[in-house]
Amino acid sequence: MLSLQPLNPKPSSLYSSTFTPPNSLSPKTLKPIPAFRPSRNFYPSIHSMLQYNRKPQLAGDTPRVVVITSGKGGVGKTTTTANIGLSLARLGFSVVAIDCDVGLRNLDLLLGLENRVNYTVVEVLNGDCRLDQALVRDKRWSNFELLCISKPRSKLPIGFGGKALVWLVDALKARDEGGPDFIIIDCPAGIDAGFITAITPANEAVLVTTPDITSLRDADRVTGLLECDGIRDIKMIVNRVRTDMIKGEDMMSVLDVQEMLGLPLLGVIPEDSEVIRSTNRGYPLVLNKPPALAGLAFEQAAWRLVEQDSMETVMMEEEPKKRGFFSFFGR
Amino acid sequence: MGASMWSLQLHTVSVPVPLEAFWRYNSTRKRTFKKLNIVANGDAKNSKNLPHQIMVVKSNKPNLPVLLQDAVTKLQESVKSIPPPSLLVKKHSGVSLPIALSTMVTLLVIILRNYVAKRSKPNRPGSVADLVRRGQLRSDRRGISNPLKYNDPFNNPLVKVSKSNSTVEMCGQVYRLAPVTLTKEQQAVHQKRRSRAYQWKRPTLFLREGDSVPPDVDPDTIRWIPANHPFATTASEIDEDLAQTNVYQKHGVPFRIQAEHEALQRKLEALQSEQKLGKLVIDPGAAKDFERPFKTRLKTEEQLDQGPYNRQMGSNSSESEGARDSFVNQHSSEEMDKP
C-alpha cells in the first residue's frame, strides 16, 4: 500500500472518502477505483492493475431488440447469441435471449439450460402458462433469462408469429421489475417463416458470417431483406476466422469480407476449439477463466454492441513472435 | 474479517503525522485482538501458534475479555507444557542476555512467518471454498456469488497492443493489425446495390398451399406455407385476442387452464344433476376420462383440415391413412400436452 501513496496528492482524504472495503484480500482489489486514477500512459506499470471496474456506456433506447441472423446455417448464430448474451449479463445489463430457431432449437443446450425449459411461447399463446413461467432464469447470472419459442414437436401458428413476438417485447417492457436492457433473438437459418417471425420486433441486427463465399452470398441476401424490412442498424460479426490461413492467402481476410458486404464490423471471432468444448459443457466460452481467444473476442463484440460502436482496426494474420536467438533453430 | 483489518491499516498509513502514534497504537491493539479472536474460535490448525500469540497478548493487554478466557486457559496449559525459557535464564545468568535476545529474535521470526502465511492464504476455514472442495458447488459455476469485476476486454493483461499500434498480442499470439477503411459512402453504395438486387416485401398473409387468394391482396405479400411444414402452421385454432391477453397477463391462471377447469366443472355438475350422483365422491381417474373428449375434439378438427393435404403431397399415404394419422396426432398431442 505504501508504494501507492506517492501517486496521490492527498491520499488520506481520498482513501477515506472513496475507498470501499473489498471483499477479498487479493491485492488487486485494494487498488483505488478508477475515478481518480492517473492518466493512462502516465504510470504504465500500474495501468494493468487498475483495469477493473470499467463498464461500457449503454447507447440507445432500452430495450435494445437485437436479432442475430445469418442466412446460412451453422455459421455461429447460436454461439454468438449465447456468448454475447452472457457477456452483456456479466456487464450488469438485464438480458432476455429468445430462441427463435423453431425447428432446430439449441440455444438452451449451449447455455446448459436444457433441463429447465418447461414452457415456451407456444404454451403462452395457448394459454397453458403465463409469460413469466416460460422465462428460464440462468442461475449463474440472474439477470439473464432464456425464452424458447416452441418445443421441437409443436407447431407455431405462423400467421401471427411476428405479431406474437411484438407482444412479447411489449409485455417484457411492462414487467414489474422493469424491462430488460437487451432482448437478443437467435434467428433460424434461411429466409423462411421463422426468419420473418424473428426479425419482426427487432430494431437492429447482427449479421454473423464466416469468411467463405457461400456464407457471404447468403449474408448479403439477408442484409438486403433486413434493409427492405426497415432495419437500418446492421453490423456484422465475422466468425471462424483462421489467421493462419489468411496468411497463406487460403482464406479471405476480414477486410475482404467487409469489402464485399459493406457493413460495419462488430467483431471478429477466431476459430477456436474451445467453442466446441464449451458447447459440450453447456457453459459459454465467455465465462472461461482464463479467457479463451474467442471468448475475449465475443466479449469485445458485446462491449461494442452496448456502446453502438464498430471496429476501427482488425486483427489480420499471425506474426511470428520475436523470440530469442535460439528460436532460429526451432520451427 | 481480513478486509476490515486491511482497511484499518490503510487508515493508519494515510493519516497525517501527529495522529500517527495514536493510530498505530490503536491499530496494533485491534490487531492483537483480531488474532485472539481467531484463536478463540480456533481450531487445530491455529493452536500450534498459540504460545507466541499469548506472549504478545500478555505484553499488550493484561486484562483479557471474558470471551477469551477459555482460550487463555488452554493456552496457559500449553505454555506450561513447554520448558519455560525464564528458568533457563535464571540458571545461567551469565549468558542470559544473548539467550533472551535469540529467543526474542526467534519468536519474532515465527510471528512474522505466521503473519505472512496468513496473509498469503486467501481462504479462511469455513468459506465457500470448502463447499467447492466438498463437491457441493462447482467452482466455475459460482457466477452469482462471485462479485463481478468488470473485466474490460480491451484493456486486459491478455490483450497487449504494441506501441506503434501495428500489432496486438492476444493470448500469447501476435497478430498484425490493419485499419478498417469502410466509409459511409461505400456503405451507402452497398445499400443501393442490395436494394436493387433484392426486392422484398414482408409477407403479411400466410396461406396454406391450395388455399384461394382473397381479392385485393398483393400477391407479393402472401407467403405459402406447405401443409406438412415441420413447425409452421396457418391454422389459427388459437384465438388471437385471448393469446394476446395471455401474453400480457402477469398473475393468475392462464385462460386455457381456466377454461379446461371450468368445462370440467360444468360437465361434472351436469352429470351430477342428471344422474343424481350428488353424494358420490369423484376420483381423479374419472376426471381424466372427462378431460379426454374435450381435447380430442380440438385435435380432430385440426386433423380434418390437414387430411387432404397429406394425400395431395403423396407423403406416406395409404387407405389406412386416416387411422394412422389419428394415431400419430394423438401421440404427438399427448407429448405436447406434457408440461
Ligand SMILES: Nc1ncnc2c1ncn2[C@@H]1O[C@H](COP(=O)(O)OP(=O)(O)O)[C@@H](O)[C@H]1O
Ligand atoms: N469460432 C468458432 N470456432 C470453432 N467452432 C465454432 C465457432 N463458431 C461456431 N462454431 C461451431 O459451429 C457449429 C455451429 O454453430 P451454431 O452457433 O450452432 O450455428 P448456427 O446457430 O448459426 O446454426 C457449432 O458446432 C459450433 O461449435
Ligand SMILES: [Mg+2]
Ligand atoms: Mg442455431
